[in-house]
Amino acid sequence: xxxxxxxxxxxxxxxxxxxxxxxxxxxxxxxxxxxxxxxxxxxxxxxxxxxxxxxxxxxxxxxxxxxxxxxxxxxxxxxxxxxxxxxxxxxxxxxxxxxxxxxxxxxxxxxxxxxxxxxxxxxxxxxxxxxxxxxxxxxxxxxxxxxxxxxxxxxxxxxxxxxxxxxxxxxxxxxxxxxxxxxxxxxxxxxxxxxxxxxxxxxxxxxxxxxxxxxxxxxxxxxxxxxxxxxxxxxxxxxxxxxxxxxxxxxxxxxxxxxxxxxxxxxxxxxxxxxxxxxxx
Numbered sequence: 655x656x657x658x659x660x661x662x663x664x665x666x667x668x669x670x671x672x673x674x675x676x677x678x679x680x681x682x683x684x685x686x687x688x689x690x691x692x693x694x695x696x697x698x699x700x701x702x703x704x705x706x707x708x709x710x711x712x713x714x715x716x717x718x719x720x721x722x723x724x725x726x727x728x729x730x731x732x733x734x735x736x737x738x739x740x741x742x743x744x745x746x747x748x749x750x751x752x753x754x755x756x757x758x759x760x761x762x763x764x765x766x767x768x769x770x771x772x773x774x775x776x777x778x779x780x781x782x783x784x785x786x787x788x789x790x791x792x793x794x795x796x797x798x799x800x801x802x803x804x805x806x807x808x809x810x811x812x813x814x815x816x817x818x819x820x821x822x823x824x825x826x827x828x829x830x831x832x833x834x835x836x837x838x839x840x841x842x843x844x845x846x847x848x849x850x851x852x853x854x855x856x857x858x859x860x861x862x863x864x865x866x867x868x869x870x871x872x873x874x875x876x877x878x879x880x881x882x883x884x885x886x887x888x889x890x891x892x893x894x895x896x897x898x899x900x901x902x903x904x905x906x907x908x909x910x911x912x913x914x915x916x917x918x919x920x921x922x923x924x925x926x927x928x929x930x931x932x933x934x935x
Contacts, residue, residue, distance in 0.1 A: 689735045690728070697724055721800065763818065764801065770817035771800035780820065780827060785895045787826040788819065794896055808896065828895045834867070835895045839905045842883030844919035849876065849884065852918065856888045859908050865901050867891040882921045 701720055774780055775798060784795045786805060793805030793813045803820070805813040828835055843852060853874040860872035870891035877885040892901060913920060 686732070686735050689731055693727060693731045697727060763816070766818040767801045767816050770821050771798070771802075774798065774803070774817055774820055775800075780825070783829070785828040787828065788815065788823055808899065834870070834891055834893050835898075836870075836889060836891050837898055837902070838887045838889045839902050839909075840877070840885065840887045841909055842880055842885050842920060843913075844921045845884060847884060847918055849886075851916075852886065855912055855916065856886070856909070859912060860888055860890045860905065862908075863890075863901060863904060865892050865894055865897060867893065882923050 704720075780786060780795055780798065780803065782795050782798060786793060786795060791807065791813055793807045795803060795805045796812075797804040801817060803815045803817060805815065807813060856874050857872050860866050861868060866872065867890070872888055872890040875887045875889060877887050879885075888905070892898070912918070
């Protein structure tokens with residue numbers, strides 16, 4: 655029996671024109687679907703093998719990278735399969751050149767965000783739970799995806815940060831060196847203040863705050879002899895950096911109360927004006 659006369663074979667080789675240059679057959683469609691199935695099977699097996707070697711935290715971090723890798727592999731398989739089957743897409747691409755250029759320009763930032771997201775996740779420069787500061791905004795990272803990173807600010811607003819920002823701006827990661835951070839509050843007092851007594855009171859004041867570490871004892875630095883005041887800085891450690899500004903505010907409230915109780919003066923700026931030609935009375 656001549657196979658070319660077989661109705662099923664004839665159906666598989668039936669040419670279906672799509673426009674003037676693109677011709678497909680049921681056979682080519684089945685081959686493309688089979689190629690996608692084999693690709694899906696290989697990627698699924700590969701993902702299972704990789705997952706076995708990763709911790710639960712690492713699985714979450716690399717979930718987006720696996721998604722990007724899947725898209726990339728499917729695109730390559732599609733192009734190779736279409737080229738192998740001899741389907742000529744030149745006419746289609748030529749007719750759609752202007753549309754593809756505009757589409758490419760529109761996707762430029764999108765692709766930039768995707769690549770940046772891969773770098774962020776692979777490099778692990780930012781983790782979920784980190785306190786970050788970028789463009790003057792401070793937030794706690796809640797979610798990292800391929801395109802955006804979401805962080806919650808102190809006033810419970812959500813920052814949606816395109817990932818390419820991390821590669822083009824200066825990023826401060828407050829928790830990169832661990833949960834413990836060191837911060838400070840500065841103050842100026844009058845020249846007649848008992849500095850040793852002031853040092854003692856400021857340390858006690860800091861130790862009384864529930865969010866300041868007691869093991870890493872606060873210290874008071876005598877910074878300088880200013881124009882109008884003696885300048886001091888109290889340095890302390892804390893682990894919950896997300897509440898930093900509240901802690902600083904609490905310390906300033908406590909300082910103000912302490913200074914009033916102890917009679918410590920915070921001097922105003924003063925200037926002495928001398929007249930070259932005294933005013934005659």
